[in-house]
Amino acid sequence: MQIPREVRQALxxxxxxxxxxxxxxxxxxxxxxxxxxxxxxxxxxGAVATPHVAPRARRVIFLFMSGGPSHIDLFxxxxxxxxxxxxxxxxxxxxxxxxxxxxxxxxSMPLVGSAFGFVRQGRSGVEMSELxxxxxxxxxxxxxxxxxxxDSINHDPAVTMLLTGALAPGRxxxxxxxxxxxxSINKDxxxxxxxxxxxxxxxxxxxFWGQGFLPSNxxxxxxxxxxxxxxxVSNPPGISPTVRRQLLDGVRKLNQAHLDAVGDPExxxxxxxxxxxxxxxxxxxxxxxxxxxxxxxxxxxxxxxGKASFANNCLLARRLAERDVxxxxxxxxxxxxxxxxxxxxxxxxxxxxxxxxxxxxxxxQRGLLEDTLVIWGGEFGxxxxxxxxxKPGSFGRDHHARSFTMWLAGGGIRPGIxxxxxxxxxxxxxxxxxxVHDLQATMLHCLGVEHTRLTYRSQGREFRLTDTGxxxxxxxxx
Numbered sequence: 001m002q003i004p005r006e007v008r009q010a011l012x013x014x015x016x017x018x019x020x021x022x023x024x025x026x027x028x029x030x031x032x033x034x035x036x037x038x039x040x041x042x043x044x045x046g047a048v049a050t051p052h053v054a055p056r057a058r059r060v061i062f063l064f065m066s067g068g069p070s071h072i073d074l075f076x077x078x079x080x081x082x083x084x085x086x087x088x089x090x091x092x093x094x095x096x097x098x099x100x101x102x103x104x105x106x107x108s109m110p111l112v113g114s115a116f117g118f119v120r121q122g123r124s125g126v127e128m129s130e131l132x133x134x135x136x137x138x139x140x141x142x143x144x145x146x147x148x149x150x151d152s153i154n155h156d157p158a159v160t161m162l163l164t165g166a167l168a169p170g171r172x173x174x175x176x177x178x179x180x181x182x183x184s185i186n187k188d189x190x191x192x193x194x195x196x197x198x199x200x201x202x203x204x205x206x207x208f209w210g211q212g213f214l215p216s217n218x219x220x221x222x223x224x225x226x227x228x229x230x231x232x233v234s235n236p237p238g239i240s241p242t243v244r245r246q247l248l249d250g251v252r253k254l255n256q257a258h259l260d261a262v263g264d265p266e267x268x269x270x271x272x273x274x275x276x277x278x279x280x281x282x283x284x285x286x287x288x289x290x291x292x293x294x295x296x297x298x299x300x301x302x303x304x305x306g307k308a309s310f311a312n313n314c315l316l317a318r319r320l321a322e323r324d325v326x327x328x329x330x331x332x333x334x335x336x337x338x339x340x341x342x343x344x345x346x347x348x349x350x351x352x353x354x355x356x357x358x359x360x361x362x363x364x365q366r367g368l369l370e371d372t373l374v375i376w377g378g379e380f381g382x383x384x385x386x387x388x389x390x391k392p393g394s395f396g397r398d399h400h401a402r403s404f405t406m407w408l409a410g411g412g413i414r415p416g417i418x419x420x421x422x423x424x425x426x427x428x429x430x431x432x433x434x435x436v437h438d439l440q441a442t443m444l445h446c447l448g449v450e451h452t453r454l455t456y457r458s459q460g461r462e463f464r465l466t467d468t469g470x471x472x473x474x475x476x477x478x
Contacts, residue, residue, distance in 0.1 A: 046183030055448025056412025067336030071405035082113030134357035147420020158379035172212035185324035198333025225308035373411030441470035
């Protein structure tokens with residue numbers, strides 16, 4: 001005798017476990033539908049119902065410079081490189097370090113100094129590149145970490161490590177962890193928003209803002225500068241908001257019936273996502289219209305309404321922070337300078353320096369920097385030696401994972417400091433090493449989360465953002 005499909009489905013282990021939580025699912029759905037458009041309870045509160053430590057930050061803006069900006073040319077001056085230019089990197093410094101295939105093929109490692117001068121900035125007198133005059137203006141608000149370290153010398157695994165805590169793909173990204181752990185503050189916008197800029201360089205894969213094994217409503221949502229701000233969020237021709245609401249109600253009933261039958265939590269996540277998309281139809285167009293900003297604000301950022309740019313995205317990040325979006329990530333490409341590094345750095349600094357400073361000043365002026373953690377940096381740094389020939393004003397640098405620079409501001413971070421120290425070649429960390437896992441743990445701490453306690457069980461084990469490592473860098477905290 002063949003058991004009917006519906007009976008087999010009802011007897012599955014997944015359905016049994018799901019039904020045991022049906023009461024909770026029903027409560028969540030009721031909360032979602034009450035008043036027509038409110039978000040579900042679990043999505044709003046997050047897994048961390050009560051902060052583990054007193055939070056100083058409420059939200060995060062992560063300015064990700066894709067490709068690996070050269071710390072030696074921007075934030076970590078090394079005059080000895082100029083004095084030894086053209087000489088080989090000493091074997092005692094090189095040691096047994098791994099290098100990318102680019103360096104292995106080249107064979108030689110001729111040292112090369114920065115093509116730019118360094119200037120002391122602010123009351124703190126921190127040295128930084130002459131290419132960053134606007135960032136120099138806000139240096140007293142920054143904690144510059146010169147002792148960052150990661151585990152990979154290749155772009156994709158290094159980006160994956162920085163954003164998920166693991167070298168291999170498949171884990172939730174940091175924004176997804178925050179969405180899951182802390183939930184939503186603004187019911188009309190996603191907890192995790194992504195903005196892209198730059199014309200080329202390393203590819204930006206959608207999994208860099210994916211949810212991994214977390215429910216799908218925790219993935220990042222990409223907002224676009226042209227056309228529909230979010231793909232397919234607008235109603236197609238002939239579909240009115242009333243018709244859209246009726247369609248959504250019908251789909252919701254079908255999804256609810258399926259949820260009742262199998263108890264799959266992913267269906268509940270789908271219901272929440274559909275409702276969020278409906279609310280975004282009115283909230284997102286207003287958010288993305290920066291033409292409403294005063295002319296002075298647009299000029300300060302260097303922003304142009306209707307134009308895709310990093311400057312526009314920085315202004316949008318401030319607008320998202322005002323609306324209490326939990327995690328905003330700006331990706332800016334074109335920092336991968338294996339050749340023509342001086343010209344490449346000039347171009348990228350010209351595009352990013354002014355809007356970054358404007359963002360920090362704007363947040364501070366509006367009282368938002370105090371509870372907004374801003375992070376700037378890439379997946380790794382660049383080598384002290386040149387890739388390719390050294391010509392006047394022209395050389396390149398290869399990938400370097402053993403030391404690089406990032407900076408943090410606001411949200412409980414101690415301002416006006418330099419943390420960590422590298423050797424005279426900018427090659428090894430000498431003091432106060434900060435591993436990527438330490439950065440992640442410190443970020444979560446600022447948000448009130450103990451990193452070892454934000455976990456999710458998948459495939460028979462507990463996972464967390466910091467994997468099996470991580471420590472809070474207390475010297476960076478107020």
